[in-house]
Amino acid sequence: MAKRLGSQTIILDKQPVILSGAGIVGKKEGDGPLSRYFDDVVDDEYAGEKTFEAAESRILRDTFIKALEKSGKSSTDINIILSGDLLNQCTAASYAFRDVDTPYLGLFGACSTMSESLAIASMLIDGGSVDYAVCAASSHFCSAERQFRYPLEFGSQRTPTSQWTVTGAGAVILGKEGQGPKITCITPGKIIDEGIKDSNNMGAAMSPAAYDTIRSHLIDTGRSVDDFDMILTGDLGSFGSTMLRDLLNRSNIDLKNKHKDCGMIIFDLEKQGVGCGGSGCGCSAVVLSTYILNLFMQGAIKRLLFIATGALLSPTRIQQGETIPGIAHAVLIEA
Amino acid sequence: MAKRLGSQTIILDKQPVILSGAGIVGKKEGDGPLSRYFDDVVDDEYAGEKTFEAAESRILRDTFIKALEKSGKSSTDINIILSGDLLNQCTAASYAFRDVDTPYLGLFGACSTMSESLAIASMLIDGGSVDYAVCAASSHFCSAERQFRYPLEFGSQRTPTSQWTVTGAGAVILGKEGQGPKITCITPGKIIDEGIKDSNNMGAAMSPAAYDTIRSHLIDTGRSVDDFDMILTGDLGSFGSTMLRDLLNRSNIDLKNKHKDCGMIIFDLEKQGVGCGGSGCGCSAVVLSTYILNLFMQGAIKRLLFIATGALLSPTRIQQGETIPGIAHAVLIEA
Numbered sequence: 001m002a003k004r005l006g007s008q009t010i011i012l013d014k015q016p017v018i019l020s021g022a023g024i025v026g027k028k029e030g031d032g033p034l035s036r037y038f039d040d041v042v043d044d045e046y047a048g049e050k051t052f053e054a055a056e057s058r059i060l061r062d063t064f065i066k067a068l069e070k071s072g073k074s075s076t077d078i079n080i081i082l083s084g085d086l087l088n089q090c091t092a093a094s095y096a097f098r099d100v101d102t103p104y105l106g107l108f109g110a111c112s113t114m115s116e117s118l119a120i121a122s123m124l125i126d127g128g129s130v131d132y133a134v135c136a137a138s139s140h141f142c143s144a145e146r147q148f149r150y151p152l153e154f155g156s157q158r159t160p161t162s163q164w165t166v167t168g169a170g171a172v173i174l175g176k177e178g179q180g181p182k183i184t185c186i187t188p189g190k191i192i193d194e195g196i197k198d199s200n201n202m203g204a205a206m207s208p209a210a211y212d213t214i215r216s217h218l219i220d221t222g223r224s225v226d227d228f229d230m231i232l233t234g235d236l237g238s239f240g241s242t243m244l245r246d247l248l249n250r251s252n253i254d255l256k257n258k259h260k261d262c263g264m265i266i267f268d269l270e271k272q273g274v275g276c277g278g279s280g281c282g283c284s285a286v287v288l289s290t291y292i293l294n295l296f297m298q299g300a301i302k303r304l305l306f307i308a309t310g311a312l313l314s315p316t317r318i319q320q321g322e323t324i325p326g327i328a329h330a331v332l333i334e335a
Numbered sequence: 336m337a338k339r340l341g342s343q344t345i346i347l348d349k350q351p352v353i354l355s356g357a358g359i360v361g362k363k364e365g366d367g368p369l370s371r372y373f374d375d376v377v378d379d380e381y382a383g384e385k386t387f388e389a390a391e392s393r394i395l396r397d398t399f400i401k402a403l404e405k406s407g408k409s410s411t412d413i414n415i416i417l418s419g420d421l422l423n424q425c426t427a428a429s430y431a432f433r434d435v436d437t438p439y440l441g442l443f444g445a446c447s448t449m450s451e452s453l454a455i456a457s458m459l460i461d462g463g464s465v466d467y468a469v470c471a472a473s474s475h476f477c478s479a480e481r482q483f484r485y486p487l488e489f490g491s492q493r494t495p496t497s498q499w500t501v502t503g504a505g506a507v508i509l510g511k512e513g514q515g516p517k518i519t520c521i522t523p524g525k526i527i528d529e530g531i532k533d534s535n536n537m538g539a540a541m542s543p544a545a546y547d548t549i550r551s552h553l554i555d556t557g558r559s560v561d562d563f564d565m566i567l568t569g570d571l572g573s574f575g576s577t578m579l580r581d582l583l584n585r586s587n588i589d590l591k592n593k594h595k596d597c598g599m600i601i602f603d604l605e606k607q608g609v610g611c612g613g614s615g616c617g618c619s620a621v622v623l624s625t626y627i628l629n630l631f632m633q634g635a636i637k638r639l640l641f642i643a644t645g646a647l648l649s650p651t652r653i654q655q656g657e658t659i660p661g662i663a664h665a666v667l668i669e670a
Contacts, residue, residue, distance in 0.1 A: 053652060088651060089443070089445065089647065103523035120455060124462070128348075327429075
């Protein structure tokens, strides 16, 4: 049985294992610093499909198949798929998994989806409801631009705080037993809205949520920043990461050299023209499922707090003058 | 510990309790046959807000507060909120719960959201990760029309198989202990796509998923239709309900007089001009949280299989000529 700790943290008993992970990305991500960790790089932005949306589904599905292959499990071993994406009505995930003969739970956490899926799947495995689960998330630069901003053909100029939606998908196979790093503790996040209205500054909208969840996790568990090898946020980018440090400093929490942000390590911010860094559900999903799992396999890290962050906006609500709520869920991964 | 049964069913051990439920609806629903069961009827389609989307969030939030009041619990007792809706990027739920100081898990299951939230929350409580949870879902006729079909001002004609999106929200407080009907068994559903392309015929798109989940539940548990007082689908409407019966008949499963559909009982199909019946996440959520819980309180039913059904489409994918995947999750509720 899991145990609740403090106001919002859960200590898992059976400690589900990450059996494998896979990540497939687009060309720009393949040209970035993490290139050698990805399972495949898709040069064609349509991925052989007719639309960007279908391409995103295809990449997500192929990533799931790759992760399954690497886990040594068959699709009949998997009890449940937990997935989601940024598109309207989460269609990238729905269409990716419609031909898979496995029960499916659709999630919406915007760019926090990967940690939301890991959190829920871990709790389901811990409680005995599920033996093996797939956790996956995706995004696509072209489908996201069309959905949230302008048609690509319009060629609109980007603001300095904007981020670049990652084309890619990450998937992890989580199981009740096996070899791999374990998920030991969960801190699900609250929706935090500090009044940011600029939909080109997602980092600012999400960093208060990351702050709230990290702070709650430390308070609930009695741990300090020194207890982690890495504190990995999803896609705050450079602006949001600076905000997160500032907010934590005000609570006397110094991230020191422990903080990394998936949005800042997937691209070369100096050379690749991506504004403040990468974003999108696929960003943290693919970094965790490839580069980070590799660090665990190499023994380079042993305890990582993974906090994917999401901006829960829609173009409709922004056009109505609304502010942008953020959310962040923390998952503790240990060797 | 929960136990897995057959290919996709989970038998819960601790059997979470439905402590209370609440439902708030719009005027048309308030004029329907279930009128006296609702906690409130909002005559103003803006619910005092400036936009339909904000109105939906308001109704959802007020429903949550009402359910909480009726449960005798305080908001600090609640460990997690599980909610979702039909709008782009699920903003009705995100904005409804942004001021609530409780961790939040966003779901997307289209109109299957209420059973998805009950399924996940039950498993989390069963496993000890959560003591008390809120399960809630909403929809709004005006926000859904704008999102999925035409501007209301356009006054487009409706096809015979179309359904009427319910304005309303339902919320349930689920707990590890207390008085009320219990959730004893879960059958999460697969995504099923039988090639339906008509986005004005959601019943046809969803009924194969309802068929698949009901059939799996019966096979996994060894139960027959006679073992239930009611088999309650979400919003198949009259067309989808007929299809469901036909599909089950081909597998030699006769629903007899046990089947009800929330979309068919929330409105008077003869008099209210709602096509094949009600639809939307709010439809099954509000019927379950009010009328059905009342039947349990009266002792009129003792074992109900609740199967909310969702059509996982988006206008974008339909415009691209895609078919409509469906999903249905089953939750067994027992007195």
